[in-house]
Every structure is written in C-alpha cells, then in structure tokens.
Amino acid sequence: MIARMIRPVANPLPALSDDDAARLADMFRLLGDPSRLRIVLACIAGPVSVGAIAERVGLSLSLVSHHLRLLRAARLVKATRQGKQVFYAAADDHVRCVIADMVSHVGEGPEQDEREEDD
Amino acid sequence: MIARMIRPVANPLPALSDDDAARLADMFRLLGDPSRLRIVLACIAGPVSVGAIAERVGLSLSLVSHHLRLLRAARLVKATRQGKQVFYAAADDHVRCVIADMVSHVGEGPEQDEREEDD
DNA sequence: CATACACTTGAACATCTGTTCAAATGATCG
DNA sequence: CGATCATTTGAACAGATGTTCAAGTGTATG
Numbered sequence: 340m341i342a343r344m345i346r347p348v349a350n351p352l353p354a355l356s357d358d359d360a361a362r363l364a365d366m367f368r369l370l371g372d373p374s375r376l377r378i379v380l381a382c383i384a385g386p387v388s389v390g391a392i393a394e395r396v397g398l399s400l401s402l403v404s405h406h407l408r409l410l411r412a413a414r415l416v417k418a419t420r421q422g423k424q425v426f427y428a429a430a431d432d433h434v435r436c437v438i439a440d441m442v443s444h445v446g447e448g449p450e451q452d453e454r455e456e457d458d
Numbered sequence: 459m460i461a462r463m464i465r466p467v468a469n470p471l472p473a474l475s476d477d478d479a480a481r482l483a484d485m486f487r488l489l490g491d492p493s494r495l496r497i498v499l500a501c502i503a504g505p506v507s508v509g510a511i512a513e514r515v516g517l518s519l520s521l522v523s524h525h526l527r528l529l530r531a532a533r534l535v536k537a538t539r540q541g542k543q544v545f546y547a548a549a550d551d552h553v554r555c556v557i558a559d560m561v562s563h564v565g566e567g568p569e570q571d572e573r574e575e576d577d
Numbered sequence: 578c579a580t581a582c583a584c585t586t587g588a589a590c591a592t593c594t595g596t597t598c599a600a601a602t603g604a605t606c607g
Numbered sequence: 608c609g610a611t612c613a614t615t616t617g618a619a620c621a622g623a624t625g626t627t628c629a630a631g632t633g634t635a636t637g
Binding site: 519524 | 611613
C-alpha cells in the first residue's frame with residue numbers, strides 16, 4: 340500500500356541538449372544489460388562485497404568486477420574498502436527511482452507489438 | 459516551482475526475478491542509444507510525425523523508422539496514423555518519469571572516476 | 578618475507594547493434 | 608489507374624560490447 344506513493348506527474352524535462360542526451364543515454368545503456376542491471380539491483384539492497392554479488396547473480400568474479408568498474412565510473416554505485424573486501428552500494432536514491440519507475444512502466448501492459456491502438 | 463514536487467524516497471523494489479530484470483534491461487537498453495533517446499525526447503514533446511522527428515534530431519527517415527519500430531514494440535512510444543503521416547508520442551508518463559529521474563541523477567555530480575570516496 | 582584471500586586488469590574473441598542504401602508498402606489526389 | 612508523398616522494410620556492413628581466461632594488484636596473517 341505504501342509502496343506506490345504519490346507520484347508527481349513528471350517534470351517538464353527542460354529541453355536537453357544533444358550533449359545532455361548523450362550523457363543520459365550512457366547511463367541508460369549501463370542499465371541496459373541484464374547482468375549489469377542485476378548487479379545494480381544487488382547493490383540497491385545494501386552494501387555488498389564483490390564476491391557476494393558474484394554469487395548472488397551467478398557471474399564470475401572477473402565479470403562482476405568489470406561491470407562494477409563501469410557502474411562506478413558512471414557513479415551509479417559507490418565503493419567502500421573494508422579490509423580485503425570492497426563493498427558496493429547504489430550511489431543515491433535516483434537510481435532506485437529510475438528503476439522503480441521503469442518497473443511501473445513494464446508492469447503497466449504485457450507489451451504487444453501493434454501498429455496503432457486508436458481504433 | 460511545481461516542477462520538482464514531492465519525491466517519494468523510492469519504492470522498496472520488491473525482489474525482481476531474473477526474468478523481470480531482463481525485461482527491465484531491455485527497456486533501458488532502448489533508451490541507451492543517443493539517437494534513440496533523442497527520438498523519445500522528441501516524442502515526449504507531443505505527437506510528432508516521423509518526418510518531423512527525423513528533421514529535429516538530424517537523422518535519416520529510414521533510421522528513425524527503424525528506431526521507432528523498436529520503441530513501439532517496447533511500448534515506449536505509441537503511433538497514430540493520420541492520413542499519410544504517422545504521429546508518435548510517448549506511451550505514458552512513466553517514461554517521462556524515468557528520464558526525469560535520470561536527469562536528476564546526472565545533474566547531481568559531475569561524474570568523476572574515483573576508487574572510493576569514504577575518506 | 579611468504580602465503581592466501583579478495584579483487585582488479587588486460588587482451589582476445591564472438592556476438593550483437595546502429596547505420597546505410599535500395600526497394601517496397603500504404604495512402605491520397607488528379 | 609498512375610503519380611506522388613510519407614513511412615516502412617530487408618540485407619549488408621563496420622564498429623561497439625559482453626564475456627572469458629590468465630596474469631596482476633593489494634591487504635591481511637602467520
């Protein structure tokens with residue numbers, strides 16, 4: 340019940356420059372890979388070590404690390420060293436919001452490819 | 459003022475299945491291409507013809523059509539025929555939200571690649 | 578110092594994906 | 608019907624991208 344709270348009906352999106360659009364696209368592209376997205380989802384849960392992530396999502400340590408590097412560079416996740424381990428967490432609430440919104444969108448309709456729907 | 463309204467601090471994101479994650483990733487991947495994202499942005503403005511989009515974003519008719527097909531299949535945009543022309547618009551407010559949230563994220567910090575920031 | 582653990586890095590490979598060009602479809606008008 | 612406009616489609620190509628394997632850091636422990 341409290342899950343789906345007051346949703347502002349979307350900001351006006353003040354005319355992004357082509358450069359801004361490119362930066363945005365970079366972010367979306369990072370979330371656009373299933374493995375990487377699952378890694379991000381694992382990080383949203385809370386600070387998790389690389390090994391824990393790898394096990395959770397069922398990917399090699401190496402691959403997870405590669406992905407984390409990209410996500411870190413884009414500031415989608417942030418890292419914290421603690422002894423031998425490195426813990427990763429979602430950078431801020433925006434990434435959670437973005438994903439939550441997209442979940443809403445997907446949950447909307449079972450996605451069928453039709454030409455028009457104005458009949 | 460009314461633009462940035464009450465922002466719920468993000469839904470709990472109720473444990474997505476690997477399948478759901480894949481579907482989500484598909485959506486994000488579509489927004490992850492600069493050309494395609496600019497097309498979506500053009501569609502958010504309001505119902506626009508393919509030709510108008512092509513001119514606005516500076517891409518060939520053919521390419522825009524190819525992209526629109528993918529966006530349509532993912533229900534990110536919806537099409538409406540009107541005479542010879544076909545008008546496209548953003549499917550719903552969710553896509554606007556998603557993009558707006560990502561804008562917020564990018565606007566947050568000028569993105570630098572550091573190992574840790576807990577000092 | 579040497580060993581072991583946790584993670585990172587680099588190069589190589591196969592695959593996917595955006596783009597282009599040419600041809601085809603659909604719709605309106607004379 | 609033939610012509611023309613608006614959009615779509617298919618095949619083909621170059622470049623980007625995810626994945627793997629092997630080797631390289633860095634940190635604690637004995």
